[in-house]
Amino acid sequence: MSDADLDFLRQLAERQRSAHAGGNGGGRGARGHRGRRRKKNRRGRKLAPVIAIIFLVAVVGGGGYLGFTMLSGIVHPPDYDGPGTGSVTVQIQDGDSVRQMGQRLQQADVIKSSSAFYKIAKSDPKATSIQPGYYQLKLRMSAKGALALLLSPASRTGRVTFPEGKRAAQVLSILAARTHIPLKNFQRVAQNPKGLGLPSYAHGRLEGFLYPFTYDPAPDATATQVLRAMVTQFKKVAADIDLEGEAQRNHMSPHDVVVIASLVQAESGTSEDMPKISRVIDNRLHNSQLYLHKLQLDSTVMYALGKYGIVASGNDLKSTSPYNTYANPGLPPGAISNPGEDALKAALNPAKGPWTYFVTTDPKRHVTKFTDNFTEFERFRQELQQNLAHG
Template sequence: MNDLDLFSDSDPHGDRGYARGPDPRRGRRAGRQRQRRRRRSGSAAFLFAMAFLVAVVGTGGVLGVAWVDQRLHPPDYEGQGSGAVTVQIKDGDSGSTIAATLLSHEVVKSTRAFVSVYGKNPKAAGIQPGFYQMRKRMSSSSAMALLLDPKARAGNQIIIPEGLRAVQVAQQLSKKTGIPVREFQRVITRPTGLGLPPYAKGKIEGYLWPGQYNLNPNASAREILKSMVDRFNQFAQQSDLAGRAQRAKLQPGTVITMASLIQAESGRPDDMPKISRVIYNRLRHKPVPMFLKFDSTTLYGLNKYGIVASNEDIKSKNRYNTYNYGGLPPGAISNPGEKAIDAVIEPEEGDWLFFVATDPKNRITEYAADEQEFNRLRQKLNQYLAQNGGN
């Protein structure tokens, strides 16, 4: 038996079965079946693709229409709203900024709706900074009308003039807000958490920035005083107070102390650089420095007010008595403004050693370079006081 004989029993047809090959009719039938399956699969894929395309286009169309509708008709509340909420509009706020503020307080439903109303109202630019008593869930047009209504503004606008002492600031703030003076005084005594600069050395005097304020009707005494210190810090940063003081070979705290003296002693802004020069000339006098002998500092230390310190006043031992202590007082005696601070940095040239407010009513101050001229000016002031009263 050879190797070929091993396969003889496995194929009953022998060599003839292999010689015939596949049936051609069976192949044609299989081909037609494969074509029908491909056509059915292609049709199903086409139908699925069309269904998906319709779904996508349909959804996109709905979203597109919704997007256009939102652009043309942004979400907005209806009516006058209800409840109460205090909203602050700051100086320089744009329409979009105001809209964002109103949205954050739930006054309006969308910024776009309010901006649309804002842009169509020619009076919109007339909205004043301040605190407004608004309502929640107002229509944008109602919110705009309220912002343009002066009655909606909280009546807590106040102007704090330059040169007031901290206790005087407290009195004015109390009168405006109804908060008891003692609450302001408590903060003045312990001014923690107000953000005072390090060179203030924990004292608030000198760092309550004068100017116009729109007081939050819901704020506490501490929050109000902190807003004034914040304004000082803002000025100090913007004006580079520390850098200017360094170039003048002064500490920032020294600048504020000197500025407070200048503010308290000057009658007019034009006097400030001259009074600044008097301070420098007295403190740098040769062969020995001169005492300042300022009535304003002496009276401050005694918690008194007036133009001239009495003989009894100048004998006092308080550290602010510049008749008895050389150099500057230990801190500011008032809250100075920008011009007084500038005068410290840029004093006017001159050899004056004295100045006298010879006509306080008309804010006239005169200057002298020697003691003889000073005595003449002092006599002039005494005559004024004799005729007009006061000290």
């Protein structure tokens, strides 16, 4: 018995003695009544410990029941049975812990308790690999089933990843297919991108500023919101690499940096080649031989014609577009693709070298060769033709 229980019994006995003492007094005529009271008090004193024990058993027993109930809830937390019904979209946010995920699922009535989810998830190492985004789940499903859906790529809704070098037209088509927002909505916003937060040096052009990244648009997102997120990501990366500051130090405009980066992205087979291609562009633009100022890049010609490929035909080269760098000196008027960080850095930091020509001689293996000799350049072109002829 605990000290608290002993204190309780002592206090109960003291109250019994006080009650007995208060009943004494009066004349002789009260003796008979007092005698009967003494018998009753003696019986009360004998029953007091019994009553106290019964009280303690009730208290301790009730507490034990509550304790057992609480312990049972920890060991066996409430959980739904079965695969669930209906459909509900739940957002897992960047930085969510497993416990926070469980709380979001419980709030959406996907699971009965976050504790059940945590118990299941903490024993599965893959739970920590759950990515932020929107997930299509079911209502009132088991915690185990909810975890399985969160780990399944098929449950992701709207997530779209863009590799480097996609053109704006390609980006819009992919977005329309993945978000179920009509393509015409994206095209309408792209034609009038004032609400997208483009940097001033974009000159109102969207090409080059749809940053290649993984996006998780909300199920009810609009075309404007989706494209704004891509522009915002570009500006974040631009700030991280100090694009504007570096451009100024290199005596370049931020716009030209993005244009050069888009050419580098379109022409390179590997990230290792990017600084070299950037150097070729820089060497030609600043060469004393004026004919070298024409970059002669097939990618710009193909862009102007809305075609895809690495080699422009003779008819393609007749294009009168300002993007035809065979016909026009200097940079094209705008970007021709949406470059990633490596290409942006290469545009700001060209490799050191004398090269004025490059040819991707083996497209399948991403082999690009560089030279400052026109004869060697012609030999590289013949090598490319041979590789293309052999498939």
